[in-house]
Amino acid sequence: MGYRVAVVGATGNVGREMLNILAERQFPLDEVAAVASARSTGDIIDFGDSGQELKVKNLEHFDFSGWDIALFAAGSEVSKVHALRAAQAGCTVIDNSSLFRMDPDVPLIVPEVNAEAISGYTRKNIIANPNCSTAQLVVALKPLHDAAKIKRVVVATYQSVSGAGKEGMDELFEQSRNIFVGDANEPRKFTKQIAFNVIPHIDSFLDDGSTKEEWKMVVETKKILDPSIKLTATCVRVPVFVGHSEAVNIEFENEISAEEARDILREAPGVMVVDKREDGGYVTPVEAVGEYATYVSRIREDSTVENGLSLWVVSDNLRKGAALNAVQIAELLGRKHLQKAA
Structure with a gap:
């Protein structure tokens, strides 16, 4: 026996990936619904490569009663109304927006990292995706x-610009084309030109000079991993369509060598180590697109601090950064808590 799963925001970048991944991973489904705003109602979208087509349902009129899981990929304003409505109807919500992430009654889950925390979902019937x-x-x-x-x-x-949705991807494409043909090139989605440029600004600025994106990385890492970890981030938008990269410097309490770290990461769930000290012996965003793994390269010791390492981390942000993680949470929920699957 499978589950009835609704994907809310099904016509967006992340919603479509959620449907693709549910199909790819053969999630145990009795029924799947594609749900979106009124302007998409009646549209037909594919359910992965299964050959099945789904007719988009109107979120405003969608009844979540009798549905087991709702994967939300429609932003905080939508979740504020409809995720709560779904949860109250008995449908467990896995929400991709930032709305519930720091709510102490809502677990913030990355299954490879803190799977045990998922049991807290019963307090509000909501689980947050980081x-x-x-x-x-x-x-x-x-x-x-x-x-x-x-x-x-x-x-x-x-x-990458896909983190800003379809509008971000369209802007990079249009600006790149306009530059080549000499047309006007005014930014709309981003604060400055994104084509052939980088922008050290994602989300709104806070009083201390950091951005909200940087703040999210700090507080979410503490909630998911360990509140004692100190973290500082600089978040930059780059002219890449899909795939986020991170240059990470880590200071440890105990001694650890680059070789030890490499061996540990090779055995870690969800991680793929590609670390050859030669031309091309590392992963870039292009290679990560469409993949499930978080890739780690350039593992090396940092001699400027005691017990320091530096590494390069790359992943498909539409997958592990959003849709895949949500589906993995649903899989964990099914195995450990809902206990309905055959």
Whole structure:
């Protein structure tokens, strides 16, 4: 016996990936619904490569009663109304927005890192999916933290435009084309030109000069992994369509060598080590697109601090950073808690 699963925001980048991954991983389904706003109602979208087509249902009129799981990929404003409505109807919500992440009554889950925390979902019937840049970071940090206890992390992100949705991807494409043909090139989605440029600004600025994206990485890492870890981040938007990269510097309480870290990461769930000290012996965002893994490369010791390491972390932000992590949470929920699957 399978589950009845609704994907909310099914016509967006992340919603479509959720449907693809449910199909790819053969999630035990009795029924799947594609749900979106009124403007998409009646549209037909594919359910992965299964050959099955889904007719998009109107979120405003969708009754969540009798549905087991709702995967939300429609933003905080939608979740504020409809995720709560779904949870109250008895449908367990896995929400990709930032709305519930720091709610003490809502578990923030990366299955490879803190699967045991999922039991707290019963308090509100909601589970939060972390920010895309946080998800791949903690997958790489967790096994190293277990081995040598992390004190401090300094991370610079190189985040693709797909993190800003379809509008971000369209803007990069249009600006790149316009530059080549000499047309006007005014930014709309981003604060400055994104084509052939980098922008050290994601989300809104806070009083201390950091951005909300940087703040999310700090507080989410503490909630998921360990509140004692000190973390500072600089989040940068780069002209890449899909795939986030991170340059990570870690200071440990205990001694750990690059070779030990490499061996530990090779055995870690969700991690793929590609670390050859030669031309091309590392992973870039292009190679990570469409993949499930969080890739770690450039593992090396940092001689400027005691017990320091530096590494390069890359992942498909639409997958591990969003849709894949949500489906993995649903799988964990089914195995450990709902106990309905055959």
